[in-house]
Structures are given as structure tokens and as C-alpha cells.
Amino acid sequence: MSTTIADHGGYAWVSSVDGELSNGEGACNNDRVWVQPPGTPSVGDAYLRAYLLTGESVHFQAATDVAKALIEGQLASGGWNYFIEFDPELRAKIPYRVGVRSKVGKMAHTPEPGGWEIWRQRKFKNNTTVLDDNTTSAAVSFLLNLQAAMEVSNQPASSTLSGTIDVALESTRLAQFPIGAWCHNYDRMPVQQPSVSHYPIIDASYPEDWSRTWTKKYAGCYLLNDSITQDMIGMMLLAWKTTGDDRYRDCAIRGGEFLLRAQMPEPQPAWAQQYDRHMHPVWDRKFEPPAIAGHESQTVLETLMDLYEATQDARFLKPIEPAIAYLKSCLRPDGGMPRYTELKTNKPLYFNLKYEMTNDDSEMPDHYGFVGESRLDSIELRYRRLRDGTTEKAAKISANRIAEILAAQHADGGWREPGFVRDPEGRKVTPKEGVIQSATFVKNMGLLCDYLESETGSSTP
Structure with missing residues (x-):
């Protein structure tokens, strides 16, 4: 596959079998690859794991080709946008760290108070590091995994790879707000963290009132929507694990402390999608209101358990039990999880085809998950095992299923x-x-x- 549909070592979401057509969330071509999962870094991780289990050089070569694509796609702001341009004419307009650059020095400065108040202006939009949808965090995580794999398999170290990782980690570390959260994106390389006087460290609270119509303000500087802060916490935990640098552990813990602060007070001890600097839930897009968010609350619970497993800090288990009990009370009669539950009233919220907020789910737009699945049973099971110190046997994959996969390849x-x-x-x-x-x-x-690991008893780092 790496010789048929890869472009410059990278991948899209969907490709024709000859590689001539491809797309991610937007259209691609032979000179554009997609970073946002399940694009380039996701495919790279699949190759890398196969290499570590089999030792076959073809997988390692494909993984290093992915790394080269990502290295060429790193922006001067330190991270990645949704896609990477390789067309020379288009690259000349984008301040990539490798190749043609554009006003990199000027874009490096972030005036006070820093953070979303500045970045939301999008003054240098071609230099936008995107944290949304696991974009930059997936790229950094793959590169960290590759660097670790090269060490354990005695591959020669790469200063280019380590330099790319160092810049990305410094960028994302300094983009973290004092309270521990991250925002959707930023358009220049941070040189210091946002100002704590402008972004105070306080607990979440209910706004006195909130608009029932879209405000168009995009005031949400602390994001749980699309697992932004959750994914960044996971990336920082991986950086700590693979580098041993406690700065990244501290970033992950501060991210976890934000999750603790962001849990709404009773009677709704769960989480919203986005918060302003006053720690009030706020609007984002026209179908993302200030509300309790069922999907995001479940990802927060999973992240809190990840943090507990990594740090053994019992603070990260404390919010889970009341949150599960509350979220169970929000489930629909069909067992689905409403994406939104109204603040204080606890009524499910939906949108109609005119994007008017309503309690009626009969005419919802189909491009967005206004009703999702409940993962509360599996979350609760994992929580109890962590609390009680018990373990679970991994589910065994049937040989018949593996035979089906191989036959279809x-x-x-x-x-x-x-x-x-x-x-x-x-x-x-x-x-x-x-x-x-x-x-x-x-x-x-x-x-x-997974099957190879279970049959051979081997595992990847």
C-alpha cells in the first residue's frame, strides 16, 4: 500500500486503488496529504506496530516515510494543520519549518495576554497549529513512538526527528493555559504560557443566564469538544513515558486538574464542550451550545482513568462515580446518550433543520451526532477494576476472524x-x-x- 496510494510518504482518509484520487475531510491530490486521523500518523502507527512485532523492514520503511512527510509538514508555530501541502507553489505561501518559509520571525511573537484572545484573531492563519480532532497530538504521538521504536530496535538516531519532536513539545507545552486546558488552535510559536491574570485558575460554574441562540462569539478558550484537551493529556503522558522528562508529566497532571475543575457543580456533575476564561460553558458553532455534553463527558471519564493509571493519583478517580450516576440519569428511553443536556433543567437539547434549538428530536441535521452511544457500562467496569485493583483478561481474537481479514487483503x-x-x-x-x-x-x-501478540506472547513497547 505504501507504494500505491502514499503521496510523499503520507496518506489521506480515502484513496482510489491507484492513488490518483484521495480525500480527507476535504479533497486531496497527489501533492496533499491529510494529518487529521485516520490519516497520515494513524497509518504510520499501524506500520510501526507491525514492524515492532515482525521486524520486517518494509513496515519500518513505510513508517519512516510517514515521519518524513510529517517533518515536512510541521509549521513554524510548532504543530500541524489538518493537511500538508507538497505542491511547491502552495508551500511557498505556508511557513513550514522545512523548505520555503514566510515571515516566521514576525509570526513568533504573541502579545499579552496571549492565549485565545490573541490566537482567535487568526492573523497568521497559514501558520495555524490545529489541536482539534487529534491532529497535532496524533502527529507528535506517532513521532514519539517512532523515536522510541528506533531506540529499542537499535536503529540509528535521527537529529531531524528529535528536533521536530522537541519543537512540537515546546510549542504545545507553552500553548497550555495556566488552568491546564488547551484551545482549538494557535497561529504562532508560543514563547511563554498565556497570562494567568487574564486566564485565572478557577472552578467551573453556571452562568447567570445564557443565550438560546448562537452568539457567534467563539469565546470558548478551554476545549473538551472533539477531545482536544483529552488528546493533549494523552500526548503529554506519552511524551513523559518515552522521554522521561517530568515537564510533560506536569503538563498532563495540570490537564487532569483542569478536568477536575471543569466538572460542573451539582446537580449536573459532568462536563461541557467548551468554557470561557470565567469557566462558564459557552457557545462554539451554531449547533454547539453551552450545555452538559454527553459524549465529551464520557471521554473525560476515560482520560481521568488514563491519568490515574499513569500517575496513581487518586484525585483522578474521585469525580467518576457521581458523574456516571448522573449521566445514567440523562440516557434516553432508547438507551442513547444525548449530546446535549440543558444547564440546570436537565432537558435534552437538539437542533432542527433550521438550526433552532429544541427539545424535539424529530428533525435533526444528519451531519452531527446529536445522539450518541452510551459507553457508561464499560466505563463503570473499568472504574471498578481500577478502584478495586483487579485486572481484566484481554478478549481473544478468533482465528476465523483473522482468516477473513487476510483473505480480504x-x-x-x-x-x-x-x-x-x-x-x-x-x-x-x-x-x-x-x-x-x-x-x-x-x-x-x-x-x-493483537492476534500476533496473543499467539506469540510478544508485545510492543
Whole structure:
């Protein structure tokens, strides 16, 4: 697959089998690859794990090709945008750290008070490090995993790789707010953390009142939406694990302390999607109101347990039991989890096709998950095991399932399936031979590696 659909070592979300057409959330071409998962770093992690389990050089080469693509896509602000341009004319307009640069020095300065008050102005939008949707955190995590894998497999160290990682970690470390959260994006390399006098460290509280219509203000500087702060905590834990640098442990713990502060008071001890600097839930997009957020609350609970496992700090278990009990009370009669529950009234909130907020779920837009699945049973089971110090046996993957996956694998290493891919103008094209989905590749490679680990007793670092 790395020789058929990869472009400059990177990947999109969907590709035609010949690699001529591809797209992520937006259209790609042969000179654009997608960073946002399940794009380039996700595929890279799949190759890397396969290499560590098999020792086959083809997997290592594919993983290092992914790293080269990401290195060339790192911005002067220190992180990554959703995609990387390789077309020389387009690259000349973007301040990548490798290759043509544009006003890098000027863009490095962030005036007081720093943080979202400055970054939301998007003065240097071509230099935007995106934390949304696990974009920068996935890129950094893959590069950290690759660096660790090279050490354990006695591969020569790469100063280019380590330099890229160092810049990314310094950038994201300084982009963390004093309270411990991260925002959606920033458009210049931070040189110091945002001002604590402007972004005070306080607990979440209910606003006295809130607008029932979209405010268009984008005042949310602390983001749990799309797992932004949660993913950054995970990245910092990995950085601490792989480098041994306690600065990253401290960042992760501060992120966890934000999660503790962001839990809303009774009678709704769960979490909102976004908070302003006063720690009030606020609007983001026109369908993302200030409310208790069911999906994000579940990801917060999972992150708190990750933090407990990494640090053994019991503070991170304390909010879980009341949150689970409360969230169970929010479940719909069909067992689904409302994305939004109104502050204080505890009524489920939806949007109609005109994007008017309502309690009626009969005419919801289909582009957004206004009702999601409940993971509360599995979350509660994991919580009890952590609390009681018990363990769970890993589920065994059947040999029949593995045989099915291998039988469906094409000679190029990918899996073809019905579907469409977008051309460079964004139009849907449905190839008769099917398409290759990066998400399917990542999933199947993960299952194959899980099976290999269970059968051989080996494991990846």
C-alpha cells in the first residue's frame, strides 16, 4: 500500500486503488496529504506496530516515510494543520519549518495576554497549529513512538526527528493555559504560557443566564469538544513515558486538574464542550451550545482513568462515580446518550433543520451526532477494576476472524471496499474497483497485531 496510494510518504482518509484520487475531510491530490486521523500518523502507527512485532523492514520503511512527510509538514508555530501541502507553489505561501518559509520571525511573537484572545484573531492563519480532532497530538504521538521504536530496535538516531519532536513539545507545552486546558488552535510559536491574570485558575460554574441562540462569539478558550484537551493529556503522558522528562508529566497532571475543575457543580456533575476564561460553558458553532455534553463527558471519564493509571493519583478517580450516576440519569428511553443536556433543567437539547434549538428530536441535521452511544457500562467496569485493583483478561481474537481479514487483503497490502472518493474539485467519484479506507487499514492492522501478540506472547513497547 505504501507504494500505491502514499503521496510523499503520507496518506489521506480515502484513496482510489491507484492513488490518483484521495480525500480527507476535504479533497486531496497527489501533492496533499491529510494529518487529521485516520490519516497520515494513524497509518504510520499501524506500520510501526507491525514492524515492532515482525521486524520486517518494509513496515519500518513505510513508517519512516510517514515521519518524513510529517517533518515536512510541521509549521513554524510548532504543530500541524489538518493537511500538508507538497505542491511547491502552495508551500511557498505556508511557513513550514522545512523548505520555503514566510515571515516566521514576525509570526513568533504573541502579545499579552496571549492565549485565545490573541490566537482567535487568526492573523497568521497559514501558520495555524490545529489541536482539534487529534491532529497535532496524533502527529507528535506517532513521532514519539517512532523515536522510541528506533531506540529499542537499535536503529540509528535521527537529529531531524528529535528536533521536530522537541519543537512540537515546546510549542504545545507553552500553548497550555495556566488552568491546564488547551484551545482549538494557535497561529504562532508560543514563547511563554498565556497570562494567568487574564486566564485565572478557577472552578467551573453556571452562568447567570445564557443565550438560546448562537452568539457567534467563539469565546470558548478551554476545549473538551472533539477531545482536544483529552488528546493533549494523552500526548503529554506519552511524551513523559518515552522521554522521561517530568515537564510533560506536569503538563498532563495540570490537564487532569483542569478536568477536575471543569466538572460542573451539582446537580449536573459532568462536563461541557467548551468554557470561557470565567469557566462558564459557552457557545462554539451554531449547533454547539453551552450545555452538559454527553459524549465529551464520557471521554473525560476515560482520560481521568488514563491519568490515574499513569500517575496513581487518586484525585483522578474521585469525580467518576457521581458523574456516571448522573449521566445514567440523562440516557434516553432508547438507551442513547444525548449530546446535549440543558444547564440546570436537565432537558435534552437538539437542533432542527433550521438550526433552532429544541427539545424535539424529530428533525435533526444528519451531519452531527446529536445522539450518541452510551459507553457508561464499560466505563463503570473499568472504574471498578481500577478502584478495586483487579485486572481484566484481554478478549481473544478468533482465528476465523483473522482468516477473513487476510483473505480480504489485496496484494498491495490494503483492503478494497465499496465507496466513493472525491476528486480535486470535491466531486464524488465511485470507482468500480472500490476504494481504500485508511480507517479500515488501521483497524485491520491493529487486529492482526493483537492476534500476533496473543499467539506469540510478544508485545510492543
